[in-house]
Amino acid sequence: MTKTKLTLKDVALQLGVSTATISNAFNRPDQLSKARREHILAECDRIGYAGPNKAAQILRKGRSNIVALVLADSIPYTVSDPVASTFIKGVSSILQQQGKHLLLYAGDSESILDVVDFVDGFICYGAPRNYKLAEELARQSKPAITVDFDIEGLPSVNIDNYNAAYQIAKKAISPGDHVAILGLRLIESPSTCRIYDSPLIEVQTSISHRRLDGYMKAIDESGATITNDWIWHIPESERNFAKQAAKEVLNSNPRPNTVLCMSDIIALELLQSALSMGIKVPEELKITGFDGIEEADRTRPNLTTVCQSSALKGEMAAKALLSESLKSTVLPFDLKMGETVSA
Amino acid sequence: MTKTKLTLKDVALQLGVSTATISNAFNRPDQLSKARREHILAECDRIGYAGPNKAAQILRKGRSNIVALVLADSIPYTVSDPVASTFIKGVSSILQQQGKHLLLYAGDSESILDVVDFVDGFICYGAPRNYKLAEELARQSKPAITVDFDIEGLPSVNIDNYNAAYQIAKKAISPGDHVAILGLRLIESPSTCRIYDSPLIEVQTSISHRRLDGYMKAIDESGATITNDWIWHIPESERNFAKQAAKEVLNSNPRPNTVLCMSDIIALELLQSALSMGIKVPEELKITGFDGIEEADRTRPNLTTVCQSSALKGEMAAKALLSESLKSTVLPFDLKMGETVSA
DNA sequence: AGGTGTGAATTAATCGTTTAAGTGGTGATA
């Protein structure tokens, strides 16, 4: 009953024309007469030939209409993170609009070489865990664009993290404040911990370090104080990691009265922990976040944070990749003055 | 400087062996001597040949290691829905573990034929918007599995939605209750609305209809009442759609005292609206949800709902697809008795 | 010596298209 899958050749044979003509009927309407084309298409429909095999097309044309989204973290983590999933949203809306398909590639996978041959391009979201991956990406020759981190020689989409951090910190900090920082992915450690030695010597071109620099400058300028052991490293913007750091920072003695958090998730966990410990926010503890997720505005008090549009970031990245120009973009951000910082 | 991309042939020529040998060095170690294999691999590394071109492999081998996840809704919607994104989580954890890649395919895309040729199999999550897609899926011959709906002839992963709905409704409803139902995707309409004519005539093998049947049986048995215009259709489990339905149901006169919701998101919006209108839950209004998302347990009162593991569903679907057995699975569910129903 | 089995490598067909180059045939132009 079910014969082996039909090919161009079969169809050509049946219709008594060359394979080239069938191919042209599908791909280049101007290469044959309208009548013949319609006849061919109708005939294909009748005998059940659905069109040229895509796998063969990919090989021959060198184009697949698949774009790989290379994620810094695992897919499970990424889809559950509100910021990252909003980014995916932005990317996919553009891709769909352009008839492209989305391949999710987890940065902790073995090697990007698995897909580099058949994918049309890469959008790299966040600094990959294993630096090897970044190197491979840099070496290969397909179009690629980075988001929230940099690879030498590749265009990127980003906000000015340094300035954003600087500005939000500036708003939060008063002279004499004791400041702590809940940082995201500052070092390689897979668990939440303090950073005792100067974190500034870490060489990694990630947004976290830019933000850290911005925070430090603001602290410096404002006449506030911070010690190195008041900088925490949190490996992922995940509630449990954040909760642990929140506990540590709130139980430290003396306790900081201002905590700068590198994501809203972290800030929200801190806020919740503080409230449940009876600490008054912002009177006894000022908190700033980063990202501007929706939930951050639903809490009481609501969060003072840096708002950036992840969706827009995704759209810009996808657009940039698909246009052959491939230029870097710096996106705007907003400061949202919430109730976790005294006015 | 950069010469044209290296191929097997180039390498073979340079090393003075046949292409078959190079190919075997990468794919079938038993086909050549250990010494030669190591030499070839080292040499490839030296001259910068990263291994056989994947696009060519896909064509020749007929296998790509890519699995398509066919989503009922758009990607943007899906990644932002907690239930769906948890499902993706489950799927991708298994895929990654097996070295497979994940292609996200939005059900509202043009045609599945775009990818059917190079993908190894399909996981179909939720009944696709356009039924054409389902037909194409059923017709093609690659392994496929459905989740949360059925296609004639394809295996599926599911809970017993009929019984789950029946049981939760049974727990919630008392004799004499006036019941309303906030249903999900009961008809084709893209906006929230009531269903005036009997919805049971809708032929669609989706979980929503099974749930509806379960609810109806429970209502029937419990001596409660419902009218057809107290059944709402909500197109997506999205907060704004849900909010609108919540408003309508709460403002209807007389007002139902029991509302069965087909998702937690819907139930939570209803709960929030009710509380903000000063309606006492559960005294004046009993609410049940469906899914058992985390947020549903954080509210006060917390939700009475049907708990099912989306992650597990994803894992089972992926495992089933990858094992060549391809059998249907019925997963368990739990009733979570929360405070939105009086004990 | 002759037959045989084995391991290692090669040959050549194949996967299903696309597309540059070529081939007639027709009608217009000079």
Next chain:
DNA sequence: TATCACCACTTAAACGATTAATTCACACCT
């Protein structure tokens, strides 16, 4: 009437691999 351009196709060479079938050399047995 010769020339030229154009149209509508066909031919055949890629695209970059995999793999069944084959060859070859060598050692082992009897």
